[in-house]
Amino acid sequence: MKTLFLLALSLSFHFLSAQQDTIVLFRWNDPAAGPLVSDIGPNAVSVDADVTVSAGGANGTTGLNPGPTTESTNLRITDDPIFDPPGIEIGFDYQRNEQVGVLLFRNNFVMGSAANPSITYRVEDGAGGFTTISSGNLTPQFTDVNDISTGVFQTFVFRYTPSTGIGTLTLDGTEIFRNDGPDNRPLYWVGDGDVIFGDQIDGSKQNFPVYDNFYILGVEANASLPIELTTFSARSADGRRVALHWETATELHNERYEVERSTDQTDWQTIITQAGAGDSNAPRSYQAYDDNAPAGNVYYRLKQVDYDGKYSYSEIESVEINAAGAPVLTVFPNPAGQVITIESTQEIGSLRLYDVRGVEVTDQVTFSANGGRRYTADLSNLPAGTYVLTTERGSTRLYKR
Secondary structure, three states: OHHHHHHHHHHHHHHOOOOEEEEEEEOOOOOOOOOOOOOEOOOOOEOOOOOEEEEOOHHHOEEEEOOOOOOOOOEEEOOOHHHOOOEEEEEEEEOEOOOOOEEEEEOOEEEEEOOOOOEEEEEEOOOOOEEEEEOOOOOOOOOEOOOHHHOOOEEEEEEEEOOOOEEEEEEOOEEEEEEEOOOOOOEOOOOOOOEEEEEOOOHHHOOOOOEEEEEEEEEOOOOOOOEEEEEEEEEEEEOOEEEEEEEEEEEEEEEEEEEEEEOOOOOOEEEEEEEEEEEEOOOEEEEEEEOOOOOEEEEEEEEEEEOOOOEEEOOOEEEEEOOOOOEEEEEEOOOEOOEEEEEOOOOOOOEEEEEOOOOEOHHHOEEEEOOOOEEEEEOOOOOOEEEEEEEOOEEEEEEEO
16 A cells, blocks of 8 residues: 555656655655655654654554654754745654644644644745744544554645645645635745654654654745846946846746845845836846945845745845946856956956865966956856956956856
8 A cells, every 4th residue: 555655646746747846755664774764855864762663654564653762753854945945745644642742843834733733834925024824723633543553544734835825734635724825925934944753742652653654845846937037247337337237038927126235245225126027038138327336345136026026136246346436357247157258447467267165277267358458258168166266456256157
């Protein structure tokens, strides 16, 4: 039966691959491998002392056994960005023989108590904050088995789909909770941490499995983004004037762009607002100017705002402005593809390039001069990464895609 379950799960992954990504899967099918080893995705990093994999799992197979003395299971998977998808499906088989404990949590995300199905999760509110959704304790309760060795497991699944805003809980395939929120709102994971499975869950120390077939899927992890940004650059124009240029391949429900400026990459000020194209499948080009950039290192980023208030940021671009108001050095596009342009209002002089370890890689780059203040550089021989470009007029950080 476990083979059939896994086949069905595998087929689900296959047919829904455009909308779902397998993040982690624990089948606990090999007692010798122990409880920490996953079938897909990251392994767990710790578990309480006498937790094992043993016979008595779902459908007569092996499962996760809290053991005879441990007060908790506490299977811990280290926090990782892969656990922060816009939508999620989490499921596992569970058999109850206790009253107190939490089945799974990540700080603010809580799924099920020992006795009751329940769910608490957070969703972005479109204004930089979040809305908390909580089902409270639901009925029916999990079936309480007096003899845990009988292996009566129930399948418990939570699913949130960001495009529809719908979150559901099912127990053995029957929906027991549904919340229909605003469309196109991803889950909010800020401040959440490690995945903890089985806090104070010990199966009343009967030394039989209480968990089996635990999985997490990312739902709509590859869903369409509001825009497909192909380039964003900031470069000197004249004096303290900085030219800002960006291009998009496509736009979806795109209301506007905001260009933000900072001198410390912490405090940002909106200096330019420009209308977006709404919906567009054609490439588009945008140009704007900062007419009074402050002296020193100045940083720019592009904020894209959707019609419903959702927003996203580009990577940060920088320009150095000297006290007299002349930009010292500008590199664009940055992040770079195969070729970049280097400009300065003064003679550039010698050019050298270093990787993040400080190793010089200048000999892997072809520089071509166009006068003393403008160069192009062919980066095609360099791998993707972060580099530092130095000249007689200063240095700047360069990112190659």
